[in-house]
Amino acid sequence: MRIHFIAIGGSAMHNLAIALHQKGYQITGSDDTIHDPSKSRLEKKGLLPESFGWFPEKITNELDAVILGMHAKIDNPELIKAQDLGLKIYSYPEFLYEQSKHKTRVVIGGSHGKTTITSMILHVLNYHEKEVDYMVGAQLEGFDTMVHLTEENDFIVLEGDEYLSSPIDRRPKFHLYQPNIALLSGVAWDHINVFPTFENYIEQFQVFTDSLVNGGIMVYNEEDETVKRIVENSTNSIKKYPYNLPEYFIEDGVTYLKTTEGDLPLEVFGDHNLQNIAGAKWICQHMGIDEEDFYEAIMSFKGASKRLEKIAERNSSVIFKDFAHSPSKVKATTTAVKDQFKNKKLIACLELHTYSSLNADFLSEYKDTLDKADEAVVFYSPHAVKIKQLEEVTEKQITDAFKRDDLVVYTNPIQFKDYLLKKELKDSVLLLMSSGNYGGLNFDDIKNLLES
Structure with missing residues (x-):
């Protein structure tokens, strides 16, 4: 089969493309941008598009099917061409x-x-x-x-x-x-x-x-x-x-x-x-x-990537990163870490990154979710709020929503990184919760925080 992927660079999409390539299918694809690890993994299999962008000429009657990723827009020129030609268009789950x-x-x-x-x-x-x-x-x-x-x-x-x-x-x-x-x-x-x-x-x-x-x-x-x-x-x-x-x-x-x-x-x-x-x-x-x-x-299961993943441990200090972002996940993860390390100080850092978490009406769902942390920090990017075309969220709204008077809020990624790099982590657990990367945080820098 000959299959073309519209928005091939997505986490799920590029993995499906590789799986079908390994099954013997002929795979092509397009995307407006592709980041690692998707980029290098597609390149290794010879599936990385030569140029980024959308190219309707890639869509021909010789294709058996088109798989449409969620990242593509409804007016995508390749999608429109596929519809005009009457090609079979699948969603990923379909x-x-x-x-x-x-x-x-x-x-x-x-x-x-x-x-x-x-x-x-x-x-x-x-x-x-x-x-x-x-x-x-x-x-x-x-x-x-x-x-x-x-x-x-x-x-x-x-x-x-x-x-x-x-x-x-x-x-x-x-x-x-x-x-x-x-x-x-x-x-x-x-x-x-x-x-x-x-x-x-x-x-x-x-x-x-x-x-x-x-x-x-x-x-x-x-x-x-x-x-x-x-x-x-x-x-x-x-x-x-x-x-x-x-x-x-x-x-x-x-x-x-x-x-x-x-x-x-x-x-x-x-x-x-x-x-x-x-x-x-x-x-x-x-x-x-x-x-x-x-x-x-x-007994030998160590967890899925970014799900309570231990990224560093030395002497009395431990650092975890976790994909938690919704209120229920934040509360469960924070509670789990504190219960596991009762005798250590828990520093819990949460990035509000998703549409839901940055929505002013939804913020109240985060009430009490960080209560188990000895020190609680929330980071969010006003730029991300603008990109998602949401109403502006204020630091006071966040503090009020979490119902924690000592909550520390950062909106500048450089200031947040400085806060982390100056942190004394002896007898502590640092928990970094986000589905993003705190505005470009290099986790290798954080690993180096641990005492020798």
Whole structure:
């Protein structure tokens, strides 16, 4: 097949392009800009466009299909040419479904935890050399790409994102997969620019639950009241398997999971990660991995990239970075780190970077989310607010929203970096939470903060 990618440089898109290239498809693509790691990875495979920009002449009747990325605009000249020619245009999730409609589809959904749970499942399957197709939203240790597609594998494991599919397909991605086996980890309002009310947001997960095939399996976190209500009220003919927080204890900075196989030391920590493990275990069991083999493998799981990722540790100091940005994730991550390191000072830094987090009406959702931190810092860029065409957010609005009088707020990336570089980190944990990079922060500079 000959396939052209419009907006090939995206994290998901370039991984799909590489996966199809490795499957033997002829791949071309365009984008107005491509940054690393996408750029170097596409270049290595010979898939990097010769020039950045949009070139309608690349769109011809010789193409079997076009895959349209969310980054492209509805008036994209390549898209218009493809529409004029009547070519088959797929969104990213729509194409994944086409590639997997004869497989057993396992879809992991939820406002938070879906990347980590998908990663846990893939880690366990890889540990036991069980081959599956997959798509996950983070680079995993031991995996070359975030997407893997074959003709022969029976299962495909998909991270189910609730964001929109493409500029011309406004359905949430996870509505398109029609799972045989699914998981819902939790529901906490996000993507306010697309789902303006919590009720509208919840509805997307109800549709997802009802999209399971007849006789399908739904694994769900019964400790999340919204998830519990959605799944247990569903009239879809599916089997329902609840999970909750397993028993554990912390000793000398290590979390141990209590199991029938004994007390198992884990590389990850925090109630949210332990809940994730419980959900991943159910999914793996439905995929043929027994409980004993699951526990053997999960002990070596170190986490998904940027999900409570330890980037430096020396003597009495530790530095983590985490993708947390929505209120529920910020609270869960901050609480987990403090509980794990009770005797250390926790310095929690949060960048408000997404549409939702920079929306003045949404800010109140962050109330009390940083309370567990001994020192709390929020960074945001007024320039980012302008780019996203949002109303200006003031430092007072942020301080009032978090309900923390000693909150430190930075809007200048240089001043924020200076603050970090002058920080004394003895007997401390530095937690950097963001889906961005604090206005260009070099994390290698931060690693050098630790004492010799």
